[in-house]
Amino acid sequence: MPHLICPPAGTASTGLGVGLGIPGHAHPLDAPLEWARLAGPGAPVHWAVLDVDGGPGTRPDPHCAEAAGRLRTAGVRVLGHLDLHQGARTFGDLLSEAHRYLDWYRVDGFFLDRCPGERSVLFEVHRIVTALRAFLAPGHIVLGHGTHPYPGYAETADQLVTFSGPWSDYRWSQVAEWTADHPPERFCHLVHGVPRGHLEEALRIARWQGAGTxxxxxxxxxxxxxxxxxxxxxxWDDIISRLGTGVSE
Structure with missing residues (x-):
């Protein structure tokens, strides 16, 4: 299978350390069970994205603040959702939204959704990330490319989303060779439409391709x-169990 070609060194043999990155749930009033489960014992959640209304919203939301507080108490990073619109957002608008996230929800970092991946805009994305890091101590930055970007982006953020899409594409996907120069905790895969019967196969692909989240x-x-x-x-319960025990390589 294509995803077994040239796996990053060391990722196929261990099968350890894979956890969950939550790209965003519905509002806590609409999905109270989902938010409660993320803070539950035994859930290996690395981070969860808080998207109030396509961003932080126009005023503090007490329900979102409460949900974010429960996650932080459980040791889960809460990331504010910033939509870069493939580079169309202004620097000032993004920083304004970041300030609101920090003031209202005390986020631990940011998920930069629809982040461009071309070499030509690397400097501008680096400028945005540098400004965000000035607000955080130290914070966690995830670039939501959804595909493999120019390799220089790996030096800009803590994690890159190098796949976001359907299972029909993921099961035949190939990992970019340059990712082998970085540990699995630098990469995240988000896949929808994964049938229960293919869950173990999907987890095996993630491990072979070196995705730690x-x-x-x-x-x-x-x-x-x-x-x-x-x-x-x-x-949900099945994936939590499998991440706890690992799958056969």
Whole structure:
């Protein structure tokens, strides 16, 4: 299978350390069970994205603040959602949203969604990340490219989302060779439409491709449910169990 070609050194043999990155759930009032489970014991959640209203919103939301506080108490990083619109957002608008996230929700970092990956805009993304880090101590920055960017982005943030999309693409995906120069904790894969029967295969792909953070769900973006990340996958307990025990290589 293509994903087994040239695996990053050391990632296929250990099968350890893979955890969850939550790209965002529905509002805590609409998905109280989801937010409660993220803070539950035994859930290996590396971080969870707080998206109030396409960003921090226009005023503090007490329900979101409470949900964020529970996650931090449970040791889960809470990341504010900043949409770069493939580089179309202004520097000032992004910093204004970042300030609101920090003031209202005390976030631990930021998820830069729809981050461009071309070499030509690397300097501007680096400028944004440098400004965000000035607000954090030290904080966690994830660049949501959704595909393999120019390799220089790996030196800019703590993690890169190098895959975001459907299982039909992920199962035949290939890892970029340059990722082998970095440890698995630098990369994240977000995959929707993963059938329960293929969950172990999906986890094996993530390990072979060197992704230390993943989010797999059986939900798909169609019909009246355009956001596949809005709720838990139907096999939440199963994936927690598998991450705790590992899968055969």
């Amino acid at each position: 993943i989010w797999f769900t059986d939900r798909t973006p169609r019909g009246g449910d355009p956001d596949p990340w809005a709720a838990m996958p139907g096999y």
